[in-house]
Amino acid sequence: MSNIGSYDERRNDFDWGQAREELAYDDAPTKNIAYFLAERNCERGLADKVALIWENAAGDATERYTFDEVRLYSNAYARLLRELGIEPGERVCIFMDKIPDLYFSFVGILKAGAIAQPLFSAFREDSLFTRLENAETTAILTMKKLAGRARRIRDKLPALKHVVVVDAGDAEPREGETYFDVYAAAPVKEFDIYPADEETPSVLHYTSGTTGAPKGALHVHGSLIAQYITAKWVLDIRGDDVYWCTADPGWVTGTSYGIIGPWALGATQLVLELGFMPERWYAAIEKYKVTVWYSAPTAIRLLMKEGADVVKRYDLSSLRHLVSVGEPLNPEAVIWSEEVYGLPFHDSFWQTETGCIVISNYPGMRIKPGSMGKPFPAMEAAVLDTKTFEPVKAGTVGLIALRPGWPAMFRQYWKNPEVYKSKFVNGWYICGDRATVDDDGYYWFVGRDDDVINTGGHLVGPFEVESALLEHPAVAESAAVGKPDPVNLEVVKAFIALKPGYEANDRMKLNIINFVRRKLSPIAMPREIEFMASMPKTRSGKIMRRLLKARETGEEIGDTSTLEDD
Amino acid sequence: MADELKDKIREYVVDEYVEEGEDIEVKDDTPLISGGLVDSFSMVSLKLFLETEYSIKIPDERATAEAFDTVNAIAALVREYADA
Numbered sequence: 001m002s003n004i005g006s007y008d009e010r011r012n013d014f015d016w017g018q019a020r021e022e023l024a025y026d027d028a029p030t031k032n033i034a035y036f037l038a039e040r041n042c043e044r045g046l047a048d049k050v051a052l053i054w055e056n057a058a059g060d061a062t063e064r065y066t067f068d069e070v071r072l073y074s075n076a077y078a079r080l081l082r083e084l085g086i087e088p089g090e091r092v093c094i095f096m097d098k099i100p101d102l103y104f105s106f107v108g109i110l111k112a113g114a115i116a117q118p119l120f121s122a123f124r125e126d127s128l129f130t131r132l133e134n135a136e137t138t139a140i141l142t143m144k145k146l147a148g149r150a151r152r153i154r155d156k157l158p159a160l161k162h163v164v165v166v167d168a169g170d171a172e173p174r175e176g177e178t179y180f181d182v183y184a185a186a187p188v189k190e191f192d193i194y195p196a197d198e199e200t201p202s203v204l205h206y207t208s209g210t211t212g213a214p215k216g217a218l219h220v221h222g223s224l225i226a227q228y229i230t231a232k233w234v235l236d237i238r239g240d241d242v243y244w245c246t247a248d249p250g251w252v253t254g255t256s257y258g259i260i261g262p263w264a265l266g267a268t269q270l271v272l273e274l275g276f277m278p279e280r281w282y283a284a285i286e287k288y289k290v291t292v293w294y295s296a297p298t299a300i301r302l303l304m305k306e307g308a309d310v311v312k313r314y315d316l317s318s319l320r321h322l323v324s325v326g327e328p329l330n331p332e333a334v335i336w337s338e339e340v341y342g343l344p345f346h347d348s349f350w351q352t353e354t355g356c357i358v359i360s361n362y363p364g365m366r367i368k369p370g371s372m373g374k375p376f377p378a379m380e381a382a383v384l385d386t387k388t389f390e391p392v393k394a395g396t397v398g399l400i401a402l403r404p405g406w407p408a409m410f411r412q413y414w415k416n417p418e419v420y421k422s423k424f425v426n427g428w429y430i431c432g433d434r435a436t437v438d439d440d441g442y443y444w445f446v447g448r449d450d451d452v453i454n455t456g457g458h459l460v461g462p463f464e465v466e467s468a469l470l471e472h473p474a475v476a477e478s479a480a481v482g483k484p485d486p487v488n489l490e491v492v493k494a495f496i497a498l499k500p501g502y503e504a505n506d507r508m509k510l511n512i513i514n515f516v517r518r519k520l521s522p523i524a525m526p527r528e529i530e531f532m533a534s535m536p537k538t539r540s541g542k543i544m545r546r547l548l549k550a551r552e553t554g555e556e557i558g559d560t561s562t563l564e565d566d
Numbered sequence: 567m568a569d570e571l572k573d574k575i576r577e578y579v580v581d582e583y584v585e586e587g588e589d590i591e592v593k594d595d596t597p598l599i600s601g602g603l604v605d606s607f608s609m610v611s612l613k614l615f616l617e618t619e620y621s622i623k624i625p626d627e628r629a630t631a632e633a634f635d636t637v638n639a640i641a642a643l644v645r646e647y648a649d650a
Contacts, residue, residue: 057602097602122605148585275606277599277631305627456607506618513611514582522607 002321002363004233007374014377016407019229023264032196033224034078034110037263038071039193047071050268053242053288054100057273059280065100067266070107073100075188077108077141080180084162086139088113088194091204093132093140094249095150097121098273101166101182102249105141106259110202113194114139115218117204120250121146126468126519129153130213131206132160135414143167147177198222198407204414205252207352208461210451216414217352223256224264226356226408230376231261234348236321236363237292244270244285245294251458252352253325256408257294278306282314289318296326298456300333300345301487308340316341321363323348326457327489328445331369347372349400349445351431352459353423355408359400359443371442372435379406382428383437386449389426397446400435401428451545453482455490458523462545465526468519469494472512474502477535481549483528494526495548497534504531572641578615579637583608594638599631609634616640622647 004010020026023036041047047068054063065073086092092114096102102118109116117135119128121143128149132140139162140150147165151174154160164178173179196202202221206214235257237243243262247253262269270288274280276299284290322337322345329347338344348360349372359381361373375381380403382391392398404424413420423430434446453460462480469478477497482490496512498504509529517525536544550556576592583604584590590603598604604612613629616622624647633643 057600058597059600122607145585145588148587152586273602274600275602275631279632280600506614510611510614510618513614517608517611518582522605522611525607525611527610 002233003236003238004362004364007362007365007377010233010377011374016225016229016378019225023225023228025225030193030195031198031200031221031224032110032113032193033202033221033260033264034074034107035193036224036228037107037260038067038074041067041263041266042071044266046266049266051263052100052103053268053270055270055272055274055284055288057097059274059283063100067263070104070263072187072189073104073182074107074111075191076182076185077105078111078191078193079188080164080178080185081109081112081114081139084139084164084178086112086114086162089115089201090139091115091117091135091137093117093119093135093137093142095119095121095123095128095140095142095146096166097143097146098248098271099143099167100271101141103259103271104182105166106249106255110196110221111191111193113196113200115201115204116255117216118249118255119206120248120521120523122521122523123149123250124518124521125149125153127464127521127524129156130464131216132157134206134213135204135216138162139164141166196221199411201411203255205255205352207252208452208459208464209419210461211463212419212461214461214464215416215419217252217355217410218412218414219355219408220411223355223408224260226406227256227261228264230357230360230408231257231265234346234357234360234362234376235261235292235294235323237262237265237267239266241267241291241320242270242289242318243267243292243294244272244288244290246272246276246281246296246299247294247325252355253294256356276302278303279310282311282316285316285319286314291318291320292323293319293321294323294325295345296457297324297329297333298327298488300324300329300337304333304336305487311340319343322346323360325350325357327454328372329370334367334369344369349373349443353410353429354402354406354431355410356406358402358406368438368440368442371438371444373443374441375402375443379403381443383435383443384426384428384430389428389430394439395436397434397436399449400431400433400443401425402431403427404429448482451481451549453480453490453492455482455485455492455523456488460492460524464520465492465494465516465524468516468524469496469512469526471519472515474498474508475512477543479535479543479545479548480526481545481552483552485527491527492524493528493530493552495530495532495535497532571644572637574619575616575637575640575644578612579604582611582615592637595636597635598637599635604634606631612640616644620644620648
């Protein structure tokens with residue numbers, strides 16, 4: 001029997017109060033998430049239980065940390081921040097690969113009452129700068145190999161008071177920096193955890209939009225209630241599980257379900273420093289006896305490409321439940337995983353703003369391959385008409401919307417109230433995705449309702465890419481669109497008009513691709529470039545991105561004269 | 567061609583992927599992707615470099631993390647398609 005039991009019964013009888021009760025939330029000494037991830041587990045007899053199994057990138061070293069060690073090392077990070085003078089509510093960025101310090105410092109930042117701002121370690125200077133500048137981040141915790149990126153932009157960030165390098169050992173710190181070795185630091189047996197309430201800000205995750213710079217979705221400590229119960233019911237995590245979330249905590253999945261959810265449940269979780277490598281992934285499932293695996297469609301489709309034969313070389317019999325997130329999971333992937341692993345991947349849908357899974361396929365519920373599943377119990381969802389914002393009848397394409405009020409919902413876009421307000425219409429939160437709902441109540445993803453590019457589960461804003469492209473000395477005009485891709489759902493494709501005197505050839509393509517990679521990140525880097533003599537424009541001179549996108553998707557755009565007036 | 571090829575690949579990897587000021591020696595068998603030096607997303611630009619530099623076409627299904635994991639493996643892949 002799964003944790004959720006019957007979805008239909010939970011749909012009828014669940015309210016958030018039950019999750020609060022299970023967590024003994026109302027009697028807890030604080031609502032600080034960190035308490036529930038560390039101290040509470042120790043208090044309920046899990047101090048010596050392994051919380052984190054970590055394997056290094058090379059695969060030749062494994063480290064195990066108990067919940068008591070999570071408590072102690074997070075205490076040490078929290079004390080460091082207090083000693084540095086970080087005040088509650090200040091933003092502290094975590095800019096690290098998936099090393100244990102990332103996980104301990106996340107808990108430590110929350111203990112100190114600061115707001116954790118995790119950023120993906122593949123971000124280069126411009127992407128890092130945009131997000132640190134907007135958040136007025138006061139400290140960044142990073143690694144030797146990444147510190148140079150922070151150093152190169154530090155002068156432009158007046159709010160950034162501290163650069164802390166966590167893996168420099170006992171080396172002499174550079175001027176103006178702090179070198180901190182949590183394993184060598186004096187143990188901090190007790191730390192006075194910041195007395196957060198449910199509405200105290202906790203985590204700031206940046207997400208991309210069609211226009212403008214990335215937006216910071218601010219979450220609060222009360223999000224724990226929803227992250228706990230969704231991890232329990234959707235991911236079906238139990239006390240004896242070894243749970244593996246392949247997401248990086250630079251993105252919301254990696255914090256909500258790579259740290260908060262599983263540890264609130266007292267589960268052991270596996271972290272591989274390594275990115276995607278099929279055989280190493282299978283070897284890790286076998287070696288660490290992974291039972292619950294939360295991954296992404298791009299990875300699953302790449303595993304499909306590797307084929308079934310490689311799977312037979314490994315003992316994957318420990319697996320019990322598989323879940324997917326990040327982009328729609330195609331029906332072939334669901335069917336393939338059932339054939340090859342003996343278990344279907346269960347698709348789940350949510351986004352940075354929702355903070356927790358909102359629509360999903362649940363253990364025990366019939367899967368319709370290709371469907372996103374059904375709304376989480378206690379959540380009201382609908383598909384709305386794009387013009388009237390009223391619910392549409394079954395089978396009609398519309399906007400996915402959620403009735404606000406669930407605990408993990410974001411509370412604001414950082415310093416961007418207008419855009420935050422624009423996400424709510426007729427009492428609904430509009431997700432920005434299009435779908436249909438069928439007669440059985442299953443949701444079916446259709447596509448984004450904007451120009452945001454979803455590549456491998458990462459959202460990329462076209463504006464950010466186009467701005468970077470325009471900084472290249474050879475680029476006169478540019479447009480970035482999502483091109484459909486069988487593995488990544490979409491890849492970034494750039495249309496470029498060069499300045500006179502520059503030659504359009506493969507070397508120029510490589511030069512531009514690397515230029516964007518170095519400025520933004522490998523994710524935002526165009527995978528494909530098409531040179532054009534000039535770009536299609538509206539009468540007011542705006543590049544018609546939609547027309548270019550329609551060319552890639554094969555979508556009928558109809559009369560372009562209307563676009564010309566945009 | 568062998569050493570020149572490996573040197574050229576190594577030079578590109580160091581120029582493009584090793585952080586400024588970082589003291590990392592890239593040997594023929596240094597794990598690039600599994601060692602965390604090159605992320606899997608960046609394989610696209612590495613593939614395009616090889617295709618442009620050596621006038622070859624590497625099929626997407628051969629552009630795997632394993633095939634791009636060391637200078638030795640990359641050189642072997644380039645040779646295979648250069649000879650084809």
